[in-house]
Amino acid sequence: MLEKRPSTQRGQVDMGWLNSHHSFSFGSYYDPAQMGHSVLRVINDDRVIPAAGFDTHGHRDMEIISYVLSGTMVHRDSEGNEQRLPAGEFQLMSAGAGIYHSEFNASERELLHFLQIWIEPNVQGQRPGYQQKDFGLNPGLTLIASPSGEQGTLQIKQDAKLAQLILAPGQSLSYPLGVDRHGYVHHIEGDLTVNEQQLAPGDGVKITETAVLSFSNHSQQSARALLFDLP
Structure with missing residues (x-):
């Protein structure tokens, strides 16, 4: 089963220095029907003006x-x-x-646009860790994060995987999710069809009880999205 989360229905916060769209309940935005999906708790689509950012603040027991x-x-x-x-x-x-951190736009002129994603871990109280990597923009599915850190991926403390999906115009592919797993797709750019469900940039789709996901790009431009494989 696929449940679309339209971009236009996301929560929005405009603080002047920050314009953010929330796929799930976060901060001042609360929707009891949008509290996350499986262990995926937050997807914030953040735009930060030049030389501004998030001052030092703390987190614990969360994969960010x-x-x-x-x-x-x-x-x-x-x-x-x-x-x-x-x-x-x-x-x-x-x-x-427990860790304290800050995030700032490094530029005095350009906007910073990034996705902030929170996934609940399956272990607690461990020493904080930090990983960073560029995985390129190769067509197809590129594994970004996995529990084992396989194939040089970021190692996440959860039975979950994150993949980057890039489809050239006319390209299609499938992914064996499994009926006992949860999935989530967050679409970033271009036009994308997921099992007959059409997505525009910013749209998401919650996936349950679905053995195989079929992705296709019927447009004339590249499509990019994130695929979450969740317990």
């Missing part, structure tokens, strides 16, 4: 993934990590027993 779509992010945390994330890079911060 950031994916920079345009611009450059500066990350600092209480574990001593200080990194720049340019467009195309993924970051996985395991908050564990």
